[in-house]
Amino acid sequence: MELIFKGGCNEVGGSSLLLESQGGSVMLDCGFNIGNGTHPEFTDAELGTVNSILISHAHLDHSGYLPHLFMERMYKCHMTKPTKDLMALLLADFQRLQKIREVTEAAPRFTPNAIAAIIANTTCHEFNEPWKVDGGNAPTSAFNISLHNAGHILGSAIIKANDLLYACDINCRATKLLNHCEPVSAKTLVMESTYGGREDVLPSYKESTRQLVAKINEAHAAGGCIMIPVFAVGKGQEILLILESIMRSKVIPEMPIYVDGMVKKATRIYRQNAIYTRMEIQRRILMSEDDPFSSKFFKVSESRERLDVKRPCIIVSTSGMMNGGPILTYLRLFAGDPDSKLIIVGYQAEGTIGRKILEGAREIEIDGEMVEIKCEVSMIHFSSHADRNDLVRFANTVKGLEKVYLVHGEPQKTSELREELEKNFDVIVPSAGERFKL
Numbered sequence: 001m002e003l004i005f006k007g008g009c010n011e012v013g014g015s016s017l018l019l020e021s022q023g024g025s026v027m028l029d030c031g032f033n034i035g036n037g038t039h040p041e042f043t044d045a046e047l048g049t050v051n052s053i054l055i056s057h058a059h060l061d062h063s064g065y066l067p068h069l070f071m072e073r074m075y076k077c078h079m080t081k082p083t084k085d086l087m088a089l090l091l092a093d094f095q096r097l098q099k100i101r102e103v104t105e106a107a108p109r110f111t112p113n114a115i116a117a118i119i120a121n122t123t124c125h126e127f128n129e130p131w132k133v134d135g136g137n138a139p140t141s142a143f144n145i146s147l148h149n150a151g152h153i154l155g156s157a158i159i160k161a162n163d164l165l166y167a168c169d170i171n172c173r174a175t176k177l178l179n180h181c182e183p184v185s186a187k188t189l190v191m192e193s194t195y196g197g198r199e200d201v202l203p204s205y206k207e208s209t210r211q212l213v214a215k216i217n218e219a220h221a222a223g224g225c226i227m228i229p230v231f232a233v234g235k236g237q238e239i240l241l242i243l244e245s246i247m248r249s250k251v252i253p254e255m256p257i258y259v260d261g262m263v264k265k266a267t268r269i270y271r272q273n274a275i276y277t278r279m280e281i282q283r284r285i286l287m288s289e290d291d292p293f294s295s296k297f298f299k300v301s302e303s304r305e306r307l308d309v310k311r312p313c314i315i316v317s318t319s320g321m322m323n324g325g326p327i328l329t330y331l332r333l334f335a336g337d338p339d340s341k342l343i344i345v346g347y348q349a350e351g352t353i354g355r356k357i358l359e360g361a362r363e364i365e366i367d368g369e370m371v372e373i374k375c376e377v378s379m380i381h382f383s384s385h386a387d388r389n390d391l392v393r394f395a396n397t398v399k400g401l402e403k404v405y406l407v408h409g410e411p412q413k414t415s416e417l418r419e420e421l422e423k424n425f426d427v428i429v430p431s432a433g434e435r436f437k438l
Contacts, residue, residue: 001438005430007040010411012349013061016040019161021135026143027053028166032064035349039065052133055079057156058086058233067114074121081124082155082273086233091115093262151181152384153234154276160184168192168408172390176241177277185399193409195387196417202387211380215341216252220312224339229327231320234384235346236263237270244295256299258309260326261318267293321352328366340375345382392420405430
């Protein structure tokens with residue numbers, strides 16, 4: 001069996017790799033890099049051997065290039081049901097944005113028919129359910145596959161293929177919504193390094209919540225608003241649950257929580273797939289009228305320009321990296337208010353507006369208009385990724401592990417994580433296009 005890395009090497013975005021066995025192959029993830037518009041490069045010969053595509057989770061950096069492949073031919077796809085539902089939502093939005101924006105040559109447009117073809121050719125699997133997919137022509141070339149909870153977003157999976165474990169992305173800490181990931185035995189591990197740097201030790205969930213409460217109370221007392229940009233899938237639902245909990249328990253004063261952007265549709269999918277959440281959330285959604293996603297605190301603006309949004313308030317809106325979505329409208333309205341706050345709760349990729357603001361930009365361009373950033377900008381980690389300590393601990397608990405390939409991380413962070421893991425394992429940082437025998 002051979003492992004070929006096609007994307008997500010020394011970068012966060014465009015994740016993809018091929019597993020080849022006796023003339024046939026399976027693809028693990030087929031992502032798009034939202035930050036720089038790049039994607040995995042496949043030869044016709046490589047694509048001609050692909051029998052199945054396995055998708056770890058719905059985020060576009062793991063699924064966003066899939067429709068482009070379906071513009072040329074059909075493939076069998078495998079994933080969990082929440083991943084299928086959420087991916088369909090994200091891909092439809094991605095296709096809509098391509099119609100209204102200039103796209104780079106590296107990101108050719110795709111049609112709604114390609115998305116429909118993906119869904120029609122998708123088989124859904126439960127966690128811990130073993131199954132096989134074809135490799136080459138020989139009976140021994142088949143891949144033994146199973147999916148295991150990754151704890152990253154709803155339905156996200158660690159993929160085990162024969163004796164290889166693909167753990168990209170994972171969360172080793174339980175959240176309000178999801179249980180944490182569990183290591184699985186394997187000889188070879190392909191693992192993320194998003195927060196693999198020496199300084200990437202994230203605060204506890206309790207400490208992050210304490211910081212959030214303090215910032216909200218400060219802004220409320222000053223009569224400002226709290227803007228929280230979120231990813232539509234995963235981070236949005238987690239933040240809404242936290243806000244609902246601390247407001248219901250009166251840790252923060254009651255005020256409108258405006259929910260905007262695609263997070264609203266994604267939350268409906270979360271409710272429909274509640275059996276994949278923690279038992280407490282299942283009980284609240286399925287067995288009582290105490291549905292946390294239908295809280296009385298959540299509001300929706302009725303104005304196209306969001307002029308009916310009055311301070312003090314909390315705004316939870318896409319997009320998480322502020323490269324688009326209604327959050328830009330709120331930035332125009334409130335970023336110039338010193339009494340308001342912009343709270344960044346997740347990873348900001350290089351080249352995004354969110355990264356620029358986080359690194360100190362005090363003026364940004366939004367649709368040709370320069371917007372001053374006078375509000376306070378804070379980073380409070382509610383990460384759905386494992387931090388450095390969690391990544392090291394995860395690798396050390398994979399039984400029988402011999403070799404680790406590090407992907408999905410910026411070069412310095414990946415290098416620093418490699419230094420730590422090399423104490424116990426053979427560690428490789430691959431480049432796109434590199435091939436390794438397993």
